[in-house]
Amino acid sequence: MIAIDWGTSSLRAYRLDGQGQVLEQRSVAVGLLACRGRFDAVLAEQLQDWDDPLVLMAGMIGSRNGWREVPYVRCPAGIDEIAAGIVELPAGGLEGRHLFIAPGLAQLPDAATPEVMRGEEVQVLGLADELPADGLHTLCLPGTHSKWVQLQGGRILSLRSAMTGELFALLRQHSLLGALMGAEARASHDSPAFERGVQASAAPGGLSHHLFGVRTLGLFDRLAPDEAPSYLSGLLIGHELRGLVPAGCGCVHLIGEDQLVRSYAHALALLQTPCRAYGQALSARGLFRLARHNRGLAAAAGGRDPDL
Amino acid sequence: MIAIDWGTSSLRAYRLDGQGQVLEQRSVAVGLLACRGRFDAVLAEQLQDWDDPLVLMAGMIGSRNGWREVPYVRCPAGIDEIAAGIVELPAGGLEGRHLFIAPGLAQLPDAATPEVMRGEEVQVLGLADELPADGLHTLCLPGTHSKWVQLQGGRILSLRSAMTGELFALLRQHSLLGALMGAEARASHDSPAFERGVQASAAPGGLSHHLFGVRTLGLFDRLAPDEAPSYLSGLLIGHELRGLVPAGCGCVHLIGEDQLVRSYAHALALLQTPCRAYGQALSARGLFRLARHNRGLAAAAGGRDPDL
Secondary structure, eight states, X not given: OEEEEEOSSOEEEEEEOTTOOEEEEEEESOOHHHHTTOHHHHHHHHTTTOOOSEEEEESGGGSTTSSSOOOOEXXXXXXXXXXXXXXXXXXXXXXXXXXXXXXXXXXXXXXXXXXXXXXHHHHHHHHHTTSOSSSEEEEEEOSSSEEEEEEETTEEEEEEEEOHHHHHHHHHHHXXXXXXXXXTOOOOOOHHHHHHXXXXXXXXXXXXXXXXXXXXXXXXXXXXXXTHHHHHHHHHHHHHHHHHSOTTOOOEEEESOHHHHHHHHHHHHHTTOXXXXXXXXXXXXXXXXXXXXXXXXXXXXXXXXXXX | OEEEEEOSSOEEEEEEXXXXXXXXXXXXXXXXXXXXXXXXXXXXXXXXXXOOSEEEEXXXXXXXXXXXXXXXXXXXXXXXXXXXXXXXXXXXXXXXXEEEEOOOEEEOOSSSOOEEESSHHHHHHHHHTTSOSSSEEEEEEOSSSEEEEEEETTEEEEEEEEOHHHHHHHHHHHSHXXXXXXXXXOOOOOHHHHHHHHHHTTSTTOHHHHHHHHHHHHHTTSSOTTTHHHHHHHHHHHHHHHHHSOTTOOOEEEESOHHHHHHHHHHHHHTTOOEEEEOTTHHHHHHHHHHHHOHHHHHHHHTTOTTO
């Protein structure tokens, strides 16, 4: 089968064997925004030399602005509920393929603020059955919008999001702080500056106050322009962790892109919180598990792959 | 004399009589950035029908990117130290004028993050001698970068800044949240949505987490596009207040632009913190007081105005 994580800015595709092992993988920068609605043509091009008929996708491709809006599954949810929410698409321009999209998750308390995710849940499912069934596990998936998940017995109990990655990009590109960093100061990681940012996030006063410190530290030559991005990153990640690491949390399971996961692991170490890191290929494993739990998919795969 | 508050985006000029009463005032959108270094020509044009020779300026005009960098006065400081830091400029293209620029204030602790302000200190001085000399007073000057001041016996003991106004503009103009608000949703104040934002800022999780709520509330039709800017404003101001209103604070003295001061007053009321509001004309009063405390200015004024 083919497992696809298709988000706003990129498409990652995995070709899997009958045991879910990754045979081949590719990542291209044709996210939703770049497709202009021609999802079938883009997908056909990406898959032209892979002849597996079964294609299961997850991510923003199932959102209102994606190929087809797949209703959110309500949280708490485990693999059964999520697999039951998978929707089959007409093959359209992709003859001989069976196309499916997995749903995202939504948490909809009556009084409090809703939460959503699309795509991260398959990474979570890729890890869920490897964690002890009886404990409460905390997962963090850093990104443009970080996701925090509480997992127990393989089920996703709750979600929380943080706009940390988007805030960093906004401040870097459009704010007074970004202007002070200069066009030259690329975000090469400066470890001491990052640590100073994480430590600064512990001071009283709040994020909006702390951000101004990026300016004043620069003004008095206490922070060089090429250190400022790492300091800012430490400040923002430090605030996210202080806000979202649950009290009494054991180990935080970090899933995501290498550099970002390293930054979060570094900040967690400064907060004396243990963590373990995993790569984004968990998507493939989660999608493989989902495919095995959905009847339509299993039937579609039936003729060709007895393992599914 | 003529008192001028000249900032990054605007110039406010006041013509004062010998008792510091405002005879005339004007406000124009020729801030530093719009001047392209031609400060004397811009000023000459603004003052052409006011013939008072004495001109005292404050604000970013005294910064590194202004007409001339006037060194910061170290905090704690009162009117004597600030008046002593005033610098006279060559009149240049403004013959017959005596031009002075007031310094800003800097707080430079060895270990903690520095703080600065330029321009707000004259508003503080405009109010300082009207407050009881023996208490500790908290002043808040909302703006692109809000300033919080602790005042005692007419002296500024400490400063703190918050980038709340800039964050609002960034999120409104460049973020995913701004895109959801739509181009049409202007920032007309929606009082219930603003209150919801202030209340939401009290929840656990931190600002980066709460900001994502603007998106999800919209996604599930719990917040209309034209309510979102007020909700966002309430969220950001709520965070600023929860971070910066000192514990046990009595009354917060708010100085600034009307609409913004009303928003802060509204949020403070929700936090059960009393406040009192003042307009920006305090600048004129503060500059008048400063002029009387500086020998060079008093001498320059001597021939024409026996009161100075």
